[in-house]
Amino acid sequence: MNSLDIKDVKVLGETPPLQLIASMQETAVDADPSEIQRRFAEDAYVCLPGFFTQDDVSAIREAVFSRLDEAGEITGTPADGIYSGTSQRREKIADLGQFWREISESWALRRVTHSRALHELCDVLLEEASIPQDYLFLRASNFGRKTLLHSDSGFFARMTDKVVTVWISFGDIPLHLGPLFVMEKSHQHPRVKNALAGFDVARDKDKKASWSETPIELAEQLPSRLLTRHMKPGDIVVFGMHLLHGSLDNVDSDQRIRLSCDVRYQAQSKPQDPRYFGPHPGGTTGAGYGELVGAIPLDEEWHIR
Numbered sequence: 001m002n003s004l005d006i007k008d009v010k011v012l013g014e015t016p017p018l019q020l021i022a023s024m025q026e027t028a029v030d031a032d033p034s035e036i037q038r039r040f041a042e043d044a045y046v047c048l049p050g051f052f053t054q055d056d057v058s059a060i061r062e063a064v065f066s067r068l069d070e071a072g073e074i075t076g077t078p079a080d081g082i083y084s085g086t087s088q089r090r091e092k093i094a095d096l097g098q099f100w101r102e103i104s105e106s107w108a109l110r111r112v113t114h115s116r117a118l119h120e121l122c123d124v125l126l127e128e129a130s131i132p133q134d135y136l137f138l139r140a141s142n143f144g145r146k147t148l149l150h151s152d153s154g155f156f157a158r159m160t161d162k163v164v165t166v167w168i169s170f171g172d173i174p175l176h177l178g179p180l181f182v183m184e185k186s187h188q189h190p191r192v193k194n195a196l197a198g199f200d201v202a203r204d205k206d207k208k209a210s211w212s213e214t215p216i217e218l219a220e221q222l223p224s225r226l227l228t229r230h231m232k233p234g235d236i237v238v239f240g241m242h243l244l245h246g247s248l249d250n251v252d253s254d255q256r257i258r259l260s261c262d263v264r265y266q267a268q269s270k271p272q273d274p275r276y277f278g279p280h281p282g283g284t285t286g287a288g289y290g291e292l293v294g295a296i297p298l299d300e301e302w303h304i305r
């Protein structure tokens with residue numbers, strides 16, 4: 001079954017052939033924990049629609065977009081999240097890292113990303129008590145943005161791979177706004193396993209985490225498929241460290257900004273990577289919140305890791 005409206009999908013500017021793209025499987029929020037575990041063990045991801053409420057998401061949109069509005073990046077009502085086409089972030093904000101840190105630490109956001117409900121879900125997925133990382137990746141992706149194909153192991157599995165990524169949709173994210181995709185069963189493929197074994201993005205500086213093949217090329221070669229869906233406010237996708245993923249391109253002609261966040265939970269019993277825990281986490285490279293693509297003004301290019 002393929003219920004995706006393929007004409008809205010762009011991956012690095014290309015429309016994928018129909019056989020290379022399909023809908024993510026959905027798991028009901030109230031599904032039995034054993035069913036959630038079974039699906040996670042099989043697919044390395046679970047997608048739970050409506051995990052958070054519209055009110056939770058509205059408060060986050062208000063908190064984040066009103067700050068971007070201060071930087072001249074928003075037009076109209078801030079919570080609508082429409083890019084103005086320009087930015088005065090560099091002129092108006094003294095410290096871009098501090099700016100992004102304040103937004104990333106807002107209460108509206110943290111009460112969701114570090115909520116009891118998410119904590120309990122991650123206990124189920126990790127099959128033991130979990131703990132969230134303090135450092136999180138908030139992403140405001142305007143027209144033309146996309147996340148290249150990669151896995152999270154090279155970032156977050158230095159101390160343990162009993163870690164999961166939780167991706168949260170903070171708005172309506174139809175296919176042309178560039179939602180997350182995962183590459184179906186890529187974690188099981190020997191070529192992917194070999195490429196990821198021992199790779200650490202901060203130590204192995206001569207290598208990038210992003211794959212040189214496009215998602216369409218790799219899906220053809222493995223073979224695999226890109227699994228995605230029209231994300232709604234409060235939907236979440238939780239996935240393992242070895243599953244390849246990225247995002248579709250945001251090609252929204254109305255300049256709507258895709259707002260999302262990714263945060264990691266790990267087994268509490270395992271050693272913690274100090275880069276991501278504590279009151280002043282340094283992040284992957286040690287530069288703190290300033291190293292994230294979110295800290296880059298909306299009219300500038302994103303870096304590639």
Ligand SMILES: O=C(O)CCC(=O)C(=O)O
Binds near residue numbers: 139147246247261262
């Ligand atoms: O939201 C995105 O564009 C990519 C998310 C991602 O790479 C992650 O959650 O690890």
